Amino acid sequence: MRDTTAPEVVVRRLALYLRVLNAASLDDQEYISSQELGERAGISAAQIRKDLAFFGEFGKQGVGYEVQFLQGEIARILNVDRPVHFAIIGAGELGIALARYTQRRRQLEHGYPFWLSGLFDVDLEKIGQLVDGATIEHVDALPERVKQKGIRMALITVPAAAAQNAANSAVSAGVRAILNFAPARVSLPANVRLHDADVTLDLHHLAYFL
Amino acid sequence: MRDTTAPEVVVRRLALYLRVLNAASLDDQEYISSQELGERAGISAAQIRKDLAFFGEFGKQGVGYEVQFLQGEIARILNVDRPVHFAIIGAGELGIALARYTQRRRQLEHGYPFWLSGLFDVDLEKIGQLVDGATIEHVDALPERVKQKGIRMALITVPAAAAQNAANSAVSAGVRAILNFAPARVSLPANVRLHDADVTLDLHHLAYFL
Numbered sequence: 235m236r237d238t239t240a241p242e243v244v245v246r247r248l249a250l251y252l253r254v255l256n257a258a259s260l261d262d263q264e265y266i267s268s269q270e271l272g273e274r275a276g277i278s279a280a281q282i283r284k285d286l287a288f289f290g291e292f293g294k295q296g297v298g299y300e301v302q303f304l305q306g307e308i309a310r311i312l313n314v315d316r317p318v319h320f321a322i323i324g325a326g327e328l329g330i331a332l333a334r335y336t337q338r339r340r341q342l343e344h345g346y347p348f349w350l351s352g353l354f355d356v357d358l359e360k361i362g363q364l365v366d367g368a369t370i371e372h373v374d375a376l377p378e379r380v381k382q383k384g385i386r387m388a389l390i391t392v393p394a395a396a397a398q399n400a401a402n403s404a405v406s407a408g409v410r411a412i413l414n415f416a417p418a419r420v421s422l423p424a425n426v427r428l429h430d431a432d433v434t435l436d437l438h439h440l441a442y443f444l
Numbered sequence: 445m446r447d448t449t450a451p452e453v454v455v456r457r458l459a460l461y462l463r464v465l466n467a468a469s470l471d472d473q474e475y476i477s478s479q480e481l482g483e484r485a486g487i488s489a490a491q492i493r494k495d496l497a498f499f500g501e502f503g504k505q506g507v508g509y510e511v512q513f514l515q516g517e518i519a520r521i522l523n524v525d526r527p528v529h530f531a532i533i534g535a536g537e538l539g540i541a542l543a544r545y546t547q548r549r550r551q552l553e554h555g556y557p558f559w560l561s562g563l564f565d566v567d568l569e570k571i572g573q574l575v576d577g578a579t580i581e582h583v584d585a586l587p588e589r590v591k592q593k594g595i596r597m598a599l600i601t602v603p604a605a606a607a608q609n610a611a612n613s614a615v616s617a618g619v620r621a622i623l624n625f626a627p628a629r630v631s632l633p634a635n636v637r638l639h640d641a642d643v644t645l646d647l648h649h650l651a652y653f654l
Contacts, residue, residue, distance in 0.1 A: 434549065443620075
């Protein structure tokens with residue numbers, strides 16, 4: 235079903251292209267050339283044509299890409315052509331900031347695909363508190379919420395020592411993709427996708443270029 | 445001076461190896477095999493040996509790597525063998541969460557290299573407020589603070605519409621590496637390194653694998 239031959243970097247760039255297309259679509263722009271798409275995404279036009287070729291033929295010679303069509307196609311490829319329900323596990327500062335951020339993005343941007351459908355913690359003092367309309371629940375409620383809301387992704391924002399447990403809870407509840415903000419490696423079954431989002435890794439990566 | 449032949453993914457993995465080595469060093473572990481390092485970093489032993497070969501010969505046949513030696517070498521390669529002073533531009537929720545997070549990491553982890561040396565905003569109501577010991581200052585103070593504290597990196601956590609301005613301020617103040625959390629592309633001179641850290645890009649990337 236899924237064409238998995240596209241390299242990770244191409245998938246990453248698709249998300250950048252979609253961001254530009256969303257903005258162009260909001261401006262009622264009908265067509266976009268690979269040159270313009272490239273300038274606005276910070277990628278060369280040749281790279282864009284090469285990236286898109288992994289997935290099909292989307293442009294017309296001399297006209298470029300139809301904005302809404304390409305927007306829809308990339309959204310479909312990235313599985314964001316319908317709401318993606320996600321949970322945040324860990325209602326500390328970072329978890330709450332990410333909850334608010336994604337809630338606000340969804341209010342501001344028509345079609346923002348990521349729906350916060352659960353915010354969890356183990357701290358009894360936090361449970362029941364409201365964060366921009368989301369109620370903090372005990373992590374024991376996760377399996378029920380995953381079934382009820384169709385949650386497929388989880389953001390882990392617990393301390394390092396609790397990350398593996400949080401990830402285990404998410405996986406046994408049926409979550410299939412995890413974005414791990416905790417500064418700890420977690421081990422997961424091969425059928426669960428894991429990305430590291432620890433900002434300290436980003437800082438190290440960036441420092442290399444100083 | 446800088447060996448720039450190492451691919452981005454290798455640099456990224458170095459940060460993961462360093463995280464494992466820091467933990468091993470804390471446990472007073474003297475040697476680590478590529479197998480153990482691999483298991484703890486979630487990378488194959490063969491990949492680790494290949495990655496490290498970009499930078500030199502660090503292991504001893506049959507003994508593995510000396511933990512403190514390899515830790516020091518990787519820290520040196522990543523330029524984190526001395527404090528890296530950074531600023532956060534944008535004291536909204538995400539900026540404050542990241543300020544607190546990095547301050548706390550530095551308190552908890554001996555040798556955590558990233559020092560928050562400035563937190564900036566343009567909102568006059570925020571200026572003067574304290575965030576875990578850091579005072580929110582007006583962004584106009586950035587050039588002075590960059591010189592005074594030796595700030596080399598900046599995290600941009602302003603709204604999308606303000607991202608380019610914030611980046612311009614950082615660059616003209618002398619910052620040479622930027623981690624952009626705003627959901628907007630910014631253009632920078634070629635000698636400034638830019639990484640995108642917009643969580644929405646991570647979410648799209650992850651959703652592809654659903």
